[in-house]
Amino acid sequence: MESFLIKGGVPLHGVVEISGSKNAALPIMAATLLTDEPCVIRRVPNLSDTRFMAQILESLGARVKFADGTLTIRAKKIKGYADYELVRKMRGSICIAGPLLARLRKARISLPGGCIIGARPINLHLKGFEALGAKIKIEGGYVDATAKKLSGATMFLGGRAGSTVLGTANVMMAAVLADGVTVIESAACEPEVVDLADFLRAMGAKISGAGSPTITITGIEKLHGAEHGVIPDRIETATFAIAAAATDGEITIRGARADHLRAVIDKLNEAGVSVEKCGANLAVRRKGKLKPSDVTTLPYSGFPTDAQAQMTALFTLAPGISIITERIFESRFMHVSELARLGADIEIEGPSAIVKGGRPLSGAPVMASDLRASAALVIAGLAAKGATQVNRIYHLDRGYEQMDAKLRKLGARIQRVEEK
Ligand code: EPU
Secondary structure (H helix, E strand, O other), X not given: OEEEEEEOOOOOEEEEEOOEOHHHHHHHHHHHHHOOOEEEEEOOOOOHHHHHHHHHHHHOOOEEEEEOOEEEEEOOOOOOEOOHHHHHOOHHHHHHHHHHHHHHOEEEEEOOOOEOOEOOOOHHHHHHHHHOOOEEEEEOOEEEEEOOOOEOOEEEOOEOOEOOHHHHHHHHHHHOOOEOEEEEXXXXXXXXXXXXXXXXXXXXXXXXXXXXXXEEEEOOOXXXXXXXXXXXXXXXXXXXXXXXXXXXXXEEEEOOOXXXXXXXXXXXXXXXXXXXXXXXXXXXXXXXXXXXXXXXXOOOOXXXXXXXHHHHHHHOOOOEEEEXXXXXXXXXOHHHHHHHHOOOEEEEEOOEEEEEEOOOOEOOEEEOOOHHHHHHHHHHHHHOEOEEEEEOOHHHHOOOOOHHHHHHHOOOEEEEEEOO
């Protein structure tokens, strides 16, 4: 297993290029199953998660070519049965269910379990499929969805934490080939849902309202191949902006979308960090001392849960008390005990982390537990005095393209080493 060895205390300076969004790319890759014609997807980040999704598509019968960030996929003849072991490994793979159901009227997929950040049920995905007329059976660890016919319907997809991102994506993909009109109420408004809708529209689908809580889909008979460029990764952007702020650096983020990051920019401003749009770039720099604040994670356009751990790391450096409340995933605080190894003072009270910031961090060996927790540990390591070893960075490689190389270009002293 590999680790990052970081010698902290170096302010980041320079230009960083943002990759395509992982969470937009995964459902878009799944959507290529909706047509027997070739699709070309540009700006796909080369990550273990996207390579893994490519493997799943191949296992279903699709031909996949991945070169220089461009994926060419042709799902000419496919089967509706996904290998248990493959699907089980990545929760995002649940979004093949909608396209399989739409194209073949059947999908058999292993039930994704919970994970370290929370229970992660799929009841809302299944509720949507049922509303379209599918019969659902859960047996032997599998979800079996079958439908003689899919018919458009009006449905409410809100859950206890608000909307569901992949649930909205899944039902939207099932509805594009259904008979009649589907209306999804309480749909997720995330930019990744909009990007998927844009790709589906390029394939010929009739969708309106994506990006709002009401999405309307008018089913059509057949979709065709299409070409699409994936949106920039807003969470990678947030991660680099926070890293620059944590190290008191000054960076330019190239190819980012400020309009996807309003909540993050607002909270960075409150914390004393300037984020300015200069053409297609974002310029990030600290304005003196960091200030404490409060953050509550919410569905879009609220503060994203995927940037919560990184923001927690930043607040350990802001003198005073900051409160971070996690409203999307109940156990997404695995980074807290590891940040404590670097000297952070954080207490968990129900869904909130209370950060008593301002104590200097000092390097230590720490363990990554999930993707975003890993990013938080890297940020803390970059700001800490001395050496930090972040172990198990395979979590980080699932969602950040060449993070170590990008950080080195910004002046960070970070090396990938074999875990001892
Ligand atoms: N939920 C239900 N029932 C469902 C589905 C979700 O109750 O059927 C609940 C979840 O338990 C959670 C909330 O609804 O409390 C929101 O979950 P959502 O379904 O939106 O999450 P997701 O679609 O499975 C995607 C991202 C996550 C990101 C969340 C929230 C992908 C591949 N994953 O997951 O990304 O945290 O949306 O924005 O798009 C990450 O990149 O690190 C990551 C975990």
